[in-house]
Amino acid sequence: MITLEAVESFFPDRTVTVEERAAELELNEAQTHMFRRVHGLDRMQYDPDLSLYDLVLPAARKALSQVDPKSVRYLLYCHALHGGRSVGPEAAQNIKQQLGLENATAFALTQQNCAIALSAIDIAGTLLQADGDPDARVLVVTGDKPRHRAAQLVMNTCVVGDGAASALVSWNGSGAVVNSFVSKTRGEYSDGMMSSPALLRAESEMRPRLMVEVMREAADRAGCTLDDIQVVLAPNPNTTLWVDTIKDDALRSKFFFDNIPRYSHCLASDVLINYATLCEEKRFEPGRPAMFVAIGVGMTFSAMVFTPSSTTGGTWS
Incomplete structure (x- = not known):
């Protein structure tokens, strides 16, 4: 069975209220009211100076902290944003290198947006079952750092905050x-x-x-x-x-x-x-x-x- 051995999250230190973030996005009073009173937002973590790697690596490191990095056979980087200006084709390899996962095969998954992490867990299980090593693991890394307003404010339905998470997936493991x-x-x-x-x-x-x-x-x-x-x-x-x-x-x-x-x-x-x-x-x-x-x-x-x-x-x- 696929098991979630560890799941960790990370947020930058800077916290802003929905009103402060709305002002940064130049929203009007009615839009700001809608996000708080109708859509239920209050605050979020957001740091414009944070890089993509500053965002996603801390949770990945926490997920790996109790295991031998050599046991990680695959790294799956999941992102919702599409296009080279948002996430370059080298992102998965860069994450792998910065985590020191020398034995891992790294690749990215996208196109399913908010559903991509669930597909990644399922794919991780398939890879581990085919691998056949009971000690092998997959690290699923998720997170995006939108730089453009269109990706930070989605159709007046959500204001995007900064947060990332990683899951360590095993086959018949603990968790x-x-x-x-x-x-x-x-x-x-x-x-x-x-x-x-x-x-x-x-x-x-x-x-x-x-x-x-x-x-x-x-x-x-x-x-x-x-x-x-x-x-x-x-x-x-x-x-x-x-x-x-x-x-x-x-x-x-x-x-x-x-x-x-x-x-x-x-x-x-x-x-x-x-x-x-x-x-x-x-x-x-x-x-x-x-x-x-x-x-x-x-x-x-x-x-x-x-x-x-x-x-x-x-x-x-």
Whole structure:
């Protein structure tokens, strides 16, 4: 089974309120009010002087701190931003070199936006199963450092903060066990934020049905139901998106939203950041299934059921 041996997150020291960040982005009073009162943002970490590597390497180093770096056979760098001006083709190799992972094969994953980390975990498991070495590991590194306003402010729906996360993945190792993974992409919506108003409306109408469909399929493959899930960890663009997507109040009450006002949306990293938060706060109930979900602009819908172990720790409350 795929296991999450360690998951760590990192944020820069500089904290700004949504009002301060809105002023930096030259938003008007109505937009600022919307982000706080409607979308549920409060504050976030943001440092304009931070480089991409300054952002992603600390969490990766923490995830590696208890293992022999030589055991890491693969490094998967996950990013949401596309194009050489945002993330260059050399990024994965640079991360590998700076971490000293001499034995690792490094490559990048993208195109699924907020859903990319879940696909990376699944790919990591496939690589480890094929490798056959029980001591081998994969390091999944996530994070983006947007430099352009269009990537920092997404369609008046989210303000992007600075945050990154890394996961150390093993096969039949210690930690949370991944029980199932389901992912579906609707290519007709591949224009994403550049879609026509009619296509955006169609996507909005389709989204609630397909998200719950993917969640139910993942639960079924894991041998449980959505009622059995203790907590759902999702990306943090805003609270409005999930209110519009998950219509059932009982199911939506399982979603972990505490990090939306704390950190806002951290590209490619939210689901792992949320996992690290629940580990730190000891809010997982060991042995009871939990779920990652993600909607990636494009449109990719993913759900992954996992079972926290006693080493994951905590009691959900």
